[in-house]
Amino acid sequence: MAVKRQFNTEKDVTPLPMQHEKASTFKITMNRIFIIMTVLFWLLYVASTIFDQWTRGNGSFQQVVEAALYIVIMTLLCFSAFVYLVSRNGALIRFKEHKRVPRELLEEHFAEEKSAITVLVPSYDEEVGVIRKTMLSAMLQEYPQITVQLLLDDKPNPTTPEAAAKLAATQALPRELMALLEEPRARFTAAQAAFLAKENKGTTVSSADLRLLTQEYRYGRDWLLQLADDEPQEDHVDAFFADQVLRELAKELGLQAQALKQAAAAGSGLPIKKVSAMYARLVWLFTAKADYFQRKEYVSLSHEANKAMNLNSYIDLMGGRYRIEHTAVGKVLVAVAADQPADLEIPDSEFLLTLDADSVLLREYCLRLVYLLQQPGNEQVAVTQTPYSSFRGCPSRIERIAGATTDIQHILHQGTTYYGATFWVGANAVIRKRALADIAETESVNGFEIRRFIQDRTVIEDTESSVDLEKHSWQLVNYPERLSYSATPPDFGSLVIQRRRWANGGLLILPKLFATMKERRRQGEPLKLMEIFLRMNYMTSIAWASFGLIFLLAYPFDDRLLSVYIVCAALPYFTAMASDLRYCRYKRKDIFRIYGFNLLLLAVNTAGVIKSLQQYLTGEKIPFARTPKVNDRTACQSLYLWAPLVIIGFSLFTIWRSLSVNNWQNAAFAAFNAITCAWALLAFVGVKDLLVDLVHNFYTWLFVEVSPKDNGAQESEGEGLDWQxxxxxxxxxxxxxxxxxxxxxxxxxxxxxxxx
Structure with a gap:
């Protein structure tokens, strides 16, 4: 069912270019000037504020504390602005220096090097159509040996007919996709075998053979175009998949067919090696294997409800052969030797690709990233990825602005690689499997040995694993192209779940960063200062930005503390972000929408930080909350709906209070907050959804289902006993x-x- 498009959204579903525009010398120079301005004006602000307090202050304790607190808040905010500009500087340099590897070199490399890769797609209660696009985009990768493994985390025995039907459809999906690709797979395999069976004399191929190859490429093009035409077209993600995955691949095959036709007409025989590689390319496209694995069928595997343990369970089994034993507590997997019969065999591979069930890859993702890992000098690179971009043409305003923040983060993640401060962003990543073995931990759960390769101590498992890898001297690299895309939550309720999860865990991981710094110094490979700055900001900026903004909103600071210098220090940051929004095909004025968007999420981010502190104090894990990926709207908790209303109301009160004492600066700041937050609430949540959720939440709170009371009567001996x-x-x-x-x-x- 198509979603009704809201006003002030974009209709153009064309994604941003695959390759980043090469940054000009002027743009890089201006960014460096912005960095200098930020630092200079911050220094002037701190010096002038201290001097003002020294010469004009009354020396009261309250005034000194207020000034110190204000300086700390502004320093931390300026530090985040500084890190943004530094990351941007690294990204611009990388975009300017990046040179795309020619297709010819890729084909030559993979003609000899055919390392297997396993694509792991963890899924929990996802829509079948969403998973299908993800798996098919992975199966159509131009890669020699690829296996796509759907890791189902749903309950093996659903309690409702609807859930059972959905699970059955999901389990059948790998077989259906294998059957879908069977016809072109069989044709191209036979064509390749026929070509290799010929006794080609010399070093070139005849025009007749080129015409045969042309027919194969035309068939592949027509087959993909027909598949694209048959795809459902209900939303912008469907349009992206049909156009960018299927039709663009068909266009590429058609272009190759046209080139082959002209080569045959000109009588220019191509080298046998080149023609053999072109046949192999067709076979690679359609020979991917697919299957599913459901860890909760086996009691010997972890059943913890998070993505990390879903991945860990399968990774630990890879390369093994197992017998299924039926015990009193359920199915148990028992490893068996190579010469013994086995019920289950899990193939191994040198590389893994973890892929969220709502992500889509472009066709050369695996080819280019594995090529990067296999280049001399990259032996210690554990993880490489292209941080995902957003699908364009979103029908809702909140999805559009959330997508804008995603595309900005893509640029910043590219910049962190320049300084060696890359973080693994979990939506998609190619991983060297032996690197995970270095950071694996083992524990016993219910009498079974459980190995953790990817940490599940926090809900941001990718961030913690990044620090673990660096502690063991592994590197992480972002590939400077746009080759992966992922869905953005389409409504405020699902966005709250995602952003609260993102805000939870950074503070818990910070001690690991300090331990890594200590260990790397001991090894004689200390972390560079800029890398430490970028990593600390990535893990803790949400915490200090949230609490700092709360102080600025709630506390009536002296108007003299708001100096023109601090405004000048912040100006380069906002100017650069506005430029980046324009670069990503948004509007410069969207920076005000993003500010209101962040006010809307202030309580969400703060709650995530508090959850981190709660886990630190109690030692209990915070449950993993999955982001819903469904067409229906997700209801939002009342706390996150009342919070922006409180911000608006308190800002209006602050305006009145500040004007009454002629505190014009605070009044202007409060007015700006009230306007942007009110606009964000109306545009991104809406009055109707706001009232519906508040009423629904109040009703469910007021009317609680009462469990039958225990009358205190003791059961007779043995009655109700679970004898088993x-x-x-x-x-x-x-x-x-x-x-x-x-x-x-x-x-x-x-x-x-x-x-x-």
């Missing part, structure tokens, strides 16, 4: 780690003996 649990565990004191079914295990064992 008692016989298996003994006296559990009410704690049962895994459900026991001795009778089911006995039935299975009897059945297996009968078969033998």
């Amino acid at each position: 649990t008692v016989l298996y565990y003994g006296d559990t004191q009410g704690e049962v780690p895994l459900k026991v079914s001795l009778s089911a295990a006995l039935d299975t064992e009897t059945e297996e003996q009968g078969q033998r």
